[in-house]
Amino acid sequence: MSSLTIFYAILFYLATVVLVGGVAFKIYVYSRTPSPLRIPTMPAPMTQSGMVARMAREVVLFQSLFKSNKWIWIFGWMFHFGLLLVLLRHLRYFTQPVWSWVVLIQPFGRYAAFAMLAGLLGLWARRFLVDRVRYISTPSDHLMLALLVAIGASGSAMSFLVHTDIISLKAFMLGLMTFDWQPLPADPLLLIHLALVALLMIIFPVSKLLHAPGVFFSPTRNQIDDSREARHVAPWAAQLDK
């Protein structure tokens, strides 16, 4: 077993623990924190199913962003749905036999990488070209885009230009999942791609990427317009009644 394989195996275990543990912890914090007053952005749905539909429109269609700014919406949507397809395509490296729908989406998943990259570059361009967005951008905002672009570019390069030993990679990944380690091919492009993905996983729970779980907990979006019919007294607020 090469030290390279051992390093990457440990890196991925660590990254997975940080990602899952970190996000789970944040979700625990969000769900434990009370909402003492109803603050949905009105007009808001008056039923639970209406709220679920509103949230679905936010998460799938980026409804509010669409109302706000068509450029950010186009680039943001291209990136996120490109990424989604790319991620789903990657399931083939973690399943044996590969699920039939994953086989089906392979070509879409491959080309979705371009949508993803175009979206990222569009969003990045705004950080330079729009003075208001330039003002609010921090170094981490640029680095996050750089990281995602590098992951997308290195992945696409392996898919379209310099193929890597995909059979061995899959054996390595399946091995990680069954704790039966298999050698990782020492292809520089692959090593870069995997290292950056692990880095992204580690950064996720301590960065603005928390917007992914956060949006589901956003009180202005997930609350129902029912304040005249129902009380919503938080435990700490109930103490004030005594």
Add this chain to the structure above:
Amino acid sequence: MAVSKFEVPELKGYTVIPLVRMDAAAGIKSFPANAPIQEAIGFPGELPENWQEIAIAKMGELLGKYRSLQVFMDACVHCGACTDKCHYYIGTADPKNMPVARQDLMRRVYRRYFTFAGKYFPQLVGAKDLTRDVLDEWYQYYYQCSECRRCSVYCPYGIDTAEITMAGREILDSVGLGQKYTNEILGKVHRIGNNLGLPGPALMDTLSGLEEDVEADTGVAVKFPIDVKGAEVLLITPSADFFSEPHVESLIGYAKVFHAAGISWTLSSMASEAGNFGMFIGSYDQLKKVALRIRQAALELGVKRIVVGECGHAWRVAYSFWNTLIGVGAGGQDEYARMLQKQLDSNYPQPAHICEVTYDLLQRGAIRVDKEANDHRIITFHDSCNVARGSGMGGIPGGQFIIPREIIKSVANHFYDMAPETIREGTYCCGGGGGLLTDDLMELRVKGAQPRMDALQAVVENHGVNFMATICAICKAQFTKVVPYYGFEMGMIGGVHQLVSSAIILDPNK
């Protein structure tokens, strides 16, 4: 045109997003509260020596008490969607008035003290120590936000800057840095019963004067009752309705509606204020204390219904918070809430907005109007931010947009809406809400009104609009003061019930 010490923006009839001008609003700062004002409502009178420790602890406390704050601190990705949505940014071009930048004033400190990335890589994520300079900047820019929540409509994660402004003001208050205007008014409510500080006798005097005026005007003895036990309706209205123009015209309108419909009603000298500035400073405690006066008045007077007059933030507090705070509504479990439920008439929504009452009466034909009485007016409607984005009406989504407009169209023949992106949930703040309706912020108020003035300009030019109706005491006060800077007549501002008042037909025999 009023004379001003600052440059009044030029109107174009549509909104133009300005380029960033650093520190353009850095000179605008509202007067801080002195020690007696602060201490009267339970805050420290001056900055304690260990203020930093206290402020960070307060921030930790609020992060644990409000999911909104916790999620909003984490979720922002700096996408820029909100950057052109704030009327104060549009009016001043100061980048710190962009919603995300206003949030970042706190988010930087949050990152520094409460996140891994900010503790170990502060420069990378823009984290900052809470220094005296940062604290002063908080005071300055958290009192340049009117908590209108327009940004929350457009944020992909629903981040509501008002929640962050409220938390910022609460932290500032906890270290003795309060705002004179808001905190002085809160003291007055507790001491005297209303924001204007009108004692009971003055109020009664005013109301009997109004009775004489209305009778002289219409020949009908319309009453303005106060502290009447056993009345059906308790009307809770902003105290500006008693003394200010054009507010009082709407008060006359409510009285005529009740009179014409034969509904017995009363005001309360103890709860003679609908406004609740506790919301402006984010203090749950103050919100609740101010609201409790209304529950007490309702119980003492034995009323069946609670109706709220034309006041934006008061209606948000009433509609969205009263039930939770004090049990006006349904579902309350504590002793007083149960008492109130038993007493109030469950056939009506509790509380109800005066527009809901009037709309229902119009629908049922219980009041009659002469639309031609408003023919000299060409009307537009300004959606007030707290009504539009913080409340509802009529039990249908968007009822808060439909009902006031339907009332106007029922009592007048000429109505035109302003540009669609400037009304309904996208409405621009009047520029004076959220505790900013003070003369020391005049420059901000004038500049913040610019987007609304641009939209108004367009309907004035295209349709000859000469009346902008609104259902908020702050909007009315702000606009009457600010529109002259833009070359409009202050008389073109008024209430929806002012229009009802002109058109309603009163039966002299009743």
